[in-house]
Amino acid sequence: MESVIQEKGNLSIHTENIFPIIKKFLYSDHEIFLRELVSNAVDASQKIKKLASYGEYNGELGDLKVVVKLDKDAKTITISDNGIGMTAEEIKKYINQIAFSGATEFVEQYKDKGEGDKGIIGHFGLGFYSAYMVAENVEIITKSYKEGAEAVRWECDGSTEFEISPIEKAERGTDIILHIAADSEEFLDEHRLRGILEKYGKFLPIEIEFEDKVINNPSPIWTKSPADLTDEDYLAFYKELYPFGEDPLFWIHLNVDYPFNLTGVLYFPKLRNDFQGQREKIQLYSRQVFITDEVKDIVPDFLQLLHGVIDSPDIPLNVSRSYLQADGNVKKINGYITRKVADKLLEIFKNDREGFEKKFDDIGLFVKYGIISDDKFYDKAKDFCLLKNTEGKFFTFEEYREHIKENQTDKNDSLVWLYTTDEKKQDAFIQSAKKRSYDVLVMNTVIDSHFINALEQKLEKISVKRVDADTLDKLVEKEVKLESILSSDDQEKVKKVFEGVSESKTAHITVEAMPVDELPVVITFPEFMRRMTDMQASSGQRSMFGDMPLMYTVSLNSNHPLIGKIAGSDSEDDQKALAKQLYDLALLSQGLLSGNDLTRFIQRTVSTL
Numbered sequence: 034m035e036s037v038i039q040e041k042g043n044l045s046i047h048t049e050n051i052f053p054i055i056k057k058f059l060y061s062d063h064e065i066f067l068r069e070l071v072s073n074a075v076d077a078s079q080k081i082k083k084l085a086s087y088g089e090y091n092g093e094l095g096d097l098k099v100v101v102k103l104d105k106d107a108k109t110i111t112i113s114d115n116g117i118g119m120t121a122e123e124i125k126k127y128i129n130q131i132a133f134s135g136a137t138e139f140v141e142q143y144k145d146k147g148e149g150d151k152g153i154i155g156h157f158g159l160g161f162y163s164a165y166m167v168a169e170n171v172e173i174i175t176k177s178y179k180e181g182a183e184a185v186r187w188e189c190d191g192s193t194e195f196e197i198s199p200i201e202k203a204e205r206g207t208d209i210i211l212h213i214a215a216d217s218e219e220f221l222d223e224h225r226l227r228g229i230l231e232k233y234g235k236f237l238p239i240e241i242e243f244e245d246k247v248i249n250n251p252s253p254i255w256t257k258s259p260a261d262l263t264d265e266d267y268l269a270f271y272k273e274l275y276p277f278g279e280d281p282l283f284w285i286h287l288n289v290d291y292p293f294n295l296t297g298v299l300y301f302p303k304l305r306n307d308f309q310g311q312r313e314k315i316q317l318y319s320r321q322v323f324i325t326d327e328v329k330d331i332v333p334d335f336l337q338l339l340h341g342v343i344d345s346p347d348i349p350l351n352v353s354r355s356y357l358q359a360d361g362n363v364k365k366i367n368g369y370i371t372r373k374v375a376d377k378l379l380e381i382f383k384n385d386r387e388g389f390e391k392k393f394d395d396i397g398l399f400v401k402y403g404i405i406s407d408d409k410f411y412d413k414a415k416d417f418c419l420l421k422n423t424e425g426k427f428f429t430f431e432e433y434r435e436h437i438k439e440n441q442t443d444k445n446d447s448l449v450w451l452y453t454t455d456e457k458k459q460d461a462f463i464q465s466a467k468k469r470s471y472d473v474l475v476m477n478t479v480i481d482s483h484f485i486n487a488l489e490q491k492l493e494k495i496s497v498k499r500v501d502a503d504t505l506d507k508l509v510e511k512e513v514k515l516e517s518i519l520s521s522d523d524q525e526k527v528k529k530v531f532e533g534v535s536e537s538k539t540a541h542i543t544v545e546a547m548p549v550d551e552l553p554v555v556i557t558f559p560e561f562m563r564r565m566t567d568m569q570a571s572s573g574q575r576s577m578f579g580d581m582p583l584m585y586t587v588s589l590n591s592n593h594p595l596i597g598k599i600a601g602s603d604s605e606d607d608q609k610a611l612a613k614q615l616y617d618l619a620l621l622s623q624g625l626l627s628g629n630d631l632t633r634f635i636q637r638t639v640s641t642l
């Protein structure tokens with residue numbers, strides 16, 4: 034057997050092997066080739082601009098623009114610019130050496146000139162080769178801005194051999210001619226091409242012309258200073274992003290350059306109580322090149338409901354998702370955006386409470402989602418998150434505490450918040466609560482069951498109960514209890530009668546001393562059980578109890594004359610008839626009487642009239 038000798042060395046890479054890999058796997062999405070080539074053309078234009086501003090180019094800049102042309106017959110796509118161009122030497126250096134980025138080199142070279150890399154897109158030195166994802170042959174025809182430079186033609190058919198030759202070209206700049214491969218002819222469609230250009234290049238900083246029309250807005254508002262912008266500018270830009278969207282409520286202009294670079298505008302849309310039907314998304318850009326609208330790892334979950342753009346050269350773009358999640362910058366960006374959004378909301382709350390309240394039906398969803406999912410956001414939001422009661426009045430948490438402190442503190446010194454999820458359906462319970470001067474909050478959005486859970490954990494000494502979760506005396510338990518007029522024997526007797534007429538196996542029947550003006554029979558749903566079912570329903574899961582029958586409590590008011598009547602009656606039939614009628618009325622008021630049961634109830638009632 035051969036023995037192993039310790040040695041060190043370099044791995045060798047053969048271009049002929051690596052090239053097909055680059056071609057095939059550089060980007061999963063082939064349409065990216067256009068983004069890359071147009072970005073290069075934009076870079077070339079930005080560079081000549083910079084050179085002129087540094088005094089290193091004294092010729093005419095001309096009308097800097099990138100032109101994309103489609104020739105269906107020749108099966109070519111040509112991307113032309115009048116940027117810096119390349120000399121034969123530069124082609125050899127930047128193009129022939131794969132993964133040697135001229136962009137990075139340019140930035141290095143001029144980094145002392147102040148602006149640094151501002152406006153230059155490329156940095157990996159691979160983008161050009163994405164052309165081979167769709168082209169079988171690529172030609173570069175280019176003339177450098179340098180005085181006396183000769184135009185050059187470069188051609189390579191995707192093998193590792195290239196050809197360079199002199200050529201005639203009048204103007205400074207570069208034409209990249211792609212001879213589209215048979216399997217990529219889909220890109221020879223005008224519609225498709227315009228679609229890709231608009232998707233990636235809508236806000237590129239240099240004019241992009243396709244079929245004689247400029248397709249982009251080179252100076253989108255996020256590149257400008259907020260001081261130079263009016264509300265109309267922000268609204269107009271929103272329309273530009275989402276032509277079919279309804280006007281947003283307000284917006285935040287993001288602008289940070291330390292410890293990372295990020296600019297952008299985030300809009301708060303009208304949400305109308307639903308997360309699902311949301312099509313418009315935040316768009317992520319890097320130096321005005323569209324990257325994606327999947328911003329999952331960069332924007333905190335709850336803020337993905339916002340609209341707008343974020344532009345950051347510091348977000349690693351061509352790397353895998355798992356890397357993105359671990360990236361320190363991404364985490365910081367996340368935190369920054371959360372903070373900015375919270376600050377903005379607090380500012381509006383403080384400066385315009387009335388306006389804030391008006392918008393709260395829409396922004397409440399963000400705020401509550403944020404409170405549930407992000408502790409840092411909660412720390413700020415607890416001062417401006419609003420609660421709304423059945424009278425339409427708004428309270429902060431602190432204001433609400435003051436508001437209900439006197440009436441709704443129970444014997445354990447806990448504040449009991451009462452709420453309704455449906456003012457119409459739970460009206461009888463709301464009315465009863467009001468009779469005792471209890472306040473009832475409205476919690477009717479998809480997120481409220483989660484929101485309530487979160488609040489109970491975060492706020493001290495509160496318990497939150499739906500207004501029909503129990504009889505009022507049990508909801509807000511006080512030290513002093515009402516006396517029962519009915520003796521305990523009679524209570525037992527009435528209970529048995531009701532058990533006899535109950536058709537539900539899961540109904541739990543109890544007798545309770547309630548005020549006389551309360552209903553004789555009250556059906557309630559235990560808070561805990563109901564909340565579990567609600568949460569499961571809102572998260573779209575099937576109930577873990579399957580089709581288990583609804584659990585509810587039937588409370589008999591031992592102080593009500595009709596219950597007294599049952600206890601006092603000697604006729605079993607009369608007792609049963611009255612009990613059944615009262616039971617059905619209670620079911621009816623909770624919307625639980627339907628089908629055959631409802632029909633029988635109505636017939637029975639009619640026959641007694």
Ligand SMILES: Nc1ncnc2c1ncn2[C@@H]1O[C@H](COP(=O)(O)OP(=O)(O)OP(=O)(O)O)[C@@H](O)[C@H]1O
Nearest residue numbers: 073077127134135136155156157158159160161207
């Ligand atoms: N249209 C062009 N005009 C002038 N120079 C160009 C043009 N296209 C490419 N180059 C030169 O070729 C180099 C390599 O381009 P390539 O797209 O492969 O990489 P990059 O732009 O530096 O980085 P990235 O991979 O991020 O795009 C560029 O940096 C630039 O110097």
